[in-house]
Amino acid sequence: MKAVTYGCYGGPEVLAYVDVPMPVPKADEVLVKVHAAGVNPLDWHFMRGSPFVMRLMTGIGAPSDASMGRDFAGEVQAVGEKVTRFKPGDRVFGGANGAFAEYLVRRETGSIALMPDNVSFEQAAAVPVAAITALQALRDNGQLQAGQKVLINGSSGGVGTYAVQIAKSMGAEVHGVNSTRNVEMVLGLGADRVFDYKKENYTESDERYDLILDMVGNHSLLDNSKVMKPTGRLVQVGGPSGDWVGPFRGMIEALLTAPFMEQEVSSIMAQLNGDDLANLASLMSxxxxxxxxxxxxxxxxxxxxxxxxxTGRARGKIIIGMD
Structure with a gap:
């Protein structure tokens, strides 16, 4: 089968489109024919081995796992003898190492779920990493409740577009922050107000938020605290790139600044799981x-x-199609 792999860290030129052996499912695994895969910033962080601290997990001098990609949607082709939740022909989506390939295997108890009948493979493949990150940031770290007011800084990106919709489904008043060209798109997703960061600075507004979900990290924690309610929460998702700590900078800042802030500050590294995928499948349906x-x-x-x-310029998600 065809797959995309990488044997060393670097730019996109290290990615190779090659022939690899077809995977064989173990007793508790399913074999999936991939119809579409989603691209995430996580992919190029793995590709570059950046921030460098990631290499402690992925391989110091070279990647220990040559496969690429995480988000997938496709059709079950075969199942191991112990699998009971899925059968050949099922339409599924989820997260698995090596999603940039024509076939992959996934444990039935892992991050895999049935797709709704009214959702396309492309729509489902875009969901796993970004939408689960948004869901867990809002629900778990942010503890968002109906009637509360949430600001989403970076509302036109992969995580942000899902966060706007999920927050609305939870009954929140949603404000977004993005550039001029994306204002109408984010309003169309259900946002009640959108700050055009090229024209206004949300940290200087009169708004007060129960929750700020920050995917950009372009304002200090103390500046964010000015527009948060005393009981508010700030959840950092990712952040600026960098050779050493990069997106982990938010975790470090939270630890250093939290003692001086009245509000709660946290960072999130989402955990893919089947239950949250099923939850998102219901919302999509x-x-x-x-x-x-x-x-x-x-x-x-x-x-x-x-x-x-x-480039960081994507409006929503980027999809790789296998058909």
């Missing part, structure tokens, strides 16, 4: 969550797809 797809690439064009993701 009901039309409450729709994937905003910016561009589509073929599997052979994965290097271009990851390069585009690295």
């Amino acid at each position: 009901a039309g409450k969550v729709t994937s905003q797809i910016d561009r589509r690439f073929s599997l052979a064009e994965t290097a271009q797809a990851v390069a585009y993701s690295e």
Whole structure:
């Protein structure tokens, strides 16, 4: 089968479109024919081995796992003898190492779930990493309740577009922050107000928020605290890139600044799981969550797809199609 792999750290040029052996499912695994895969910033962080601290997990001098990609949607082709939750022909989506490939295997108890009948493979493939990050940030770290007011800084990106929709489904008043070209899109997702960061600074507004979900990290924690209620929460998701700590900078800042802030500050590293995927499948089926797809690439064009993701200019998600 065809797959995209990498043997060393670097830019998109290290990604290779190659022939690899077809995976064989173990007793508790399913074999999935991938129809579409989603691209995430996580992919180019693995590709570059950046921030460097990641290499403690992925391999110091070179990646220990050559496979690429995480988000997938496809059709079950075969199942191991102990599998009971899935059968050949089932339409599924989830997260698995090596999603940039024509086939993959996943444990039935892992991050895999049935797709709704009214959702396309592309729509489902865009969901896992980004939407679960948004869900867990809002529900678990943010403890968002109906009637509360939430600000989403970076509302036009992969996580942000899902966060707007999920927060609305939870009954919140939602304010977004993004550039001029994305204002109408984010309002169309259900946002009650959108700050155009090229024209106004939300930290200087008269608004007061129960929760700020920050995907950008372009304002200090203390500046954010000015527009938060005394009982408010700030949840940091990712953050600026960098060679050493990069997106982990938020965790460090939270530890250093939290003692001086009245509000609660936390960072999130989402955990993919089948239960949250099933939750998101229900929201998709009901039309409450729709994937905003910016561009589509073929599997052979994965290097271009990851390069585009690295620009940070994507409006929503980037999809790799296998068909």
